[in-house]
Amino acid sequence: MLDAIPSMRLLDIVDILLVSFIIYRIMLLIRGTRAVQMLVGIALIIIIYFLSGKFELQTLHWLLKTFLGSILVVIVILFQTDIRRALTQMGKTPFHKADDTAEQDMEEIVRAATYMARRRIGALMVIERDTGLRDLVDTGHRLDARLRHELLVAIFLPASPMHDGGVIIHKGRIHSSGCLLPLSQSTRIDKRFGTRHRAALGLSEETDAIIIVVSEETQEISLVQHGQITTFHDEKTLTATLKELLAPRKKTARWKTWLPLLRRHEKKA
Known part of the structure; x- marks a missing residue:
């Protein structure tokens, strides 16, 4: 695994960071809700599925395989409220806190x-x-x-x-x-x-x-x-x-501080 580090590209690092950020935001959305218990239940079903296959429990393995075959539909039904809230928050700018109160x-x-x-x-x-x-x-x-x-x-x-x-x-x-x-x-x-x-x-x-x-x-x-x-x-x-x-103080965006410096540089040129 360590041998693969020198061959990593910049895009690979960006890919890992994006996935980590998405997982982090999902954890924030479901924390403190019933979705956590639902995810634990689904994780247990997946574990039982693999164990039933290993110990050749054919009937149980077939039932869980049928259930997991439509897991995407089950997730959409169970987490429809959380998915709706996540999609709504995706439209918000990440540079302003949603919890800012006037x-x-x-x-x-x-x-x-x-x-x-x-x-x-x-x-x-x-x-x-x-x-x-x-x-x-x-x-x-x-x-x-x-x-x-x-x-x-x-x-x-x-x-x-x-x-x-x-x-x-x-x-x-x-x-x-x-x-x-x-x-x-x-x-x-x-x-x-x-x-x-x-x-x-x-x-x-x-x-x-x-x-x-x-x-x-x-x-x-x-x-x-x-x-x-x-x-x-x-x-x-x-x-x-x-x-x-x-209502924390909003920091001035960096481009606003750089813009006057660029204009001065252009005038000198």
């Missing part, structure tokens, strides 16, 4: 969180990023409404039929409400944190989502990401943190 949207989230904290209204708001949350969306009520702090407050009022569970925010819109989040099984969670914080931690351990939790008991606002809870006591700090996480 400054106005962040202000709406912060205003709703601070309003509910002052009035002891519990809330759980999930900002979706790269990892798809389709499985969680299916457990709640689909809204697809414009992101407004008044609507967020109305959803989490104790008298509202949708106040239980979390709200999922996707691309500046309230996608769904009343969604059930997976509870964290960690034993190191502070005892003062309740079910909402445990649900936020559970989701953050499986996805890259940013979760805002409002505690009705302590009137605290917490930001949960990657299994970590950060508590905020003022609106400015929370806004600044969200801007840093969701």
Whole structure:
């Protein structure tokens, strides 16, 4: 294998990098969804297929061979949602993050969180990023409404039929409400944190989502990401943190810095 390295062409390296990038993007798309379990099940069927052939289990081998003969159709049926999402994202430019949230949207989230904290209204708001949350969306009520702090407050009022569970925010819109989040099984969670914080931690351990939790008991606002809870006591700090996480500064493209230098060079010539 090492002998083949000197004979590798530049196109071979590009080919390997492209395949690696495609596999990486597919892993990001299916992470945190039921597609992972489906892929594991298909992998087990393939392993059993080869083992049945090796040990001459003719009937089982024939059945699995027939099934695997139409595996492409099975994959399209099982993963139609994920394939649709992947094809949609292919049309997006790779130079801008899909999870960038407009400054106005962040202000709406912060205003709703601070309003509910002052009035002891519990809330759980999930900002979706790269990892798809389709499985969680299916457990709640689909809204697809414009992101407004008044609507967020109305959803989490104790008298509202949708106040239980979390709200999922996707691309500046309230996608769904009343969604059930997976509870964290960690034993190191502070005892003062309740079910909402445990649900936020559970989701953050499986996805890259940013979760805002409002505690009705302590009137605290917490930001949960990657299994970590950060508590905020003022609106400015929370806004600044969200801007840093969701709206990173965009670097100037290199061609924009090279263009003036080329023009100067042409003038001198």
